[in-house]
Amino acid sequence: MKDKIVIATRESQLALWQANNVKAQLEALYPDMLVELLGMTTKGDQILDSPLSKIGGKGLFVKELETALLEGRADIAVHSMKDVPMAFPEGLGLAVICEREDPSDAFVSNTFESLDSLPNGAIVGTSSLRRSCQLKMQRPDIIIKDLRGNVNTRLRKMDDGEYDAIILATAGLLRLEMPERIRQRISAETSLPAGGQGAMGIECRSDDVQTIKLLTPLQHEETAIRVTAERAVNERLNGGCQAPIACFAILTDDTLWLRGLVGSPDGTTMIEGEIRGHKDDAKSLGVQLADDLLSRGANVILDALYQ
Numbered sequence: 243m244k245d246k247i248v249i250a251t252r253e254s255q256l257a258l259w260q261a262n263n264v265k266a267q268l269e270a271l272y273p274d275m276l277v278e279l280l281g282m283t284t285k286g287d288q289i290l291d292s293p294l295s296k297i298g299g300k301g302l303f304v305k306e307l308e309t310a311l312l313e314g315r316a317d318i319a320v321h322s323m324k325d326v327p328m329a330f331p332e333g334l335g336l337a338v339i340c341e342r343e344d345p346s347d348a349f350v351s352n353t354f355e356s357l358d359s360l361p362n363g364a365i366v367g368t369s370s371l372r373r374s375c376q377l378k379m380q381r382p383d384i385i386i387k388d389l390r391g392n393v394n395t396r397l398r399k400m401d402d403g404e405y406d407a408i409i410l411a412t413a414g415l416l417r418l419e420m421p422e423r424i425r426q427r428i429s430a431e432t433s434l435p436a437g438g439q440g441a442m443g444i445e446c447r448s449d450d451v452q453t454i455k456l457l458t459p460l461q462h463e464e465t466a467i468r469v470t471a472e473r474a475v476n477e478r479l480n481g482g483c484q485a486p487i488a489c490f491a492i493l494t495d496d497t498l499w500l501r502g503l504v505g506s507p508d509g510t511t512m513i514e515g516e517i518r519g520h521k522d523d524a525k526s527l528g529v530q531l532a533d534d535l536l537s538r539g540a541n542v543i544l545d546a547l548y549q
């Protein structure tokens with residue numbers, strides 16, 4: 243058995259929390275194994291000039307974390323499933339999906355209790371098209387103002403008075419131990435979450451059977467089924483958390499209930515759909531729902547965005 247696992251991680255507070263959470267789970271499972279973090283301040287994508295990454299003679303764009311995995315400087319990387327693209331670089335893959343935290347969006351404000359109590363023309367911060375199109379659908383009077391940066395940066399900008407309220411993922415605020423920031427957990431009916439929101443996934447080298455085996459107990463079957471269906475929607479729609487796409491699955495016994503929507507960024511059009519089926523068909527349910535949305539007009543909205 244391996245005697246050490248190195249976790250490559252970005253150095254934002256949320257990324258570090260997630261890496262440390264996986265570290266603690268592995269240490270509890272394998273008391274004799276060393277688990278280390280390898281922190282890196284990612285400066286975006288880079289071209290990896292290694293034989294491993296050569297596809298058709300071209301260098302492959304990979305994240306710095308993935309370069310560390312491919313070069314063997316690290317064994318695993320922990321991700322928010324919401325941010326994980328469908329395709330992985332050659333040689334890497336998703337090993338497990340861990341138990342989901344609350345997937346909802348959170349209403350955060352220093353002044354107001356809830357979305358409903360926002361006054362006319364209130365300024366709400368989010369850079370997510372998914373969040374803004376759903377908010378605008380309910381409250382066309384609200385002014386959406388772009389808000390970027392990690393969770394702490396976004397909170398600081400609100401505290402500085404630039405926004406009446408902001409929308410963040412509940413899971414992130416809970417992980418950063420700031421539950422008091424959550425004024426309202428917004429229902430899925432009001433703001434359908436992004437595919438994978440609230441779940442963590444672990445990436446490693448596809449041929450690293452030892453590590454994959456060690457990670458297996460961290461897999462949470464219910465979460466994995468739900469997130470598989472959600473990701474199939476995103477894959478079919480060719481979008482992720484950057485697009486005005488929401489998809490959210492709930493599993494009851496063996497039945498998966500998958501809801502999805504595509505909204506126009508201006509909040510005037512929303513194509514919504516849902517599907518129910520057996521959990522073993524998670525992926526095909528996601529594809530079917532996406533096709534249904536596309537056939538009813540999502541294609542027009544997305545084509546305008548992707549062009």
Ligand SMILES: NCc1[nH]cc(CCC(=O)O)c1CC(=O)O
Pocket residue numbers: 322323324325393409410411412413414438439440441442483
């Ligand atoms: N896109 C940023 C991001 N990626 C994952 C989370 C939160 C945690 C999660 O969804 O697992 C966040 C912050 C946010 O949306 O407020």
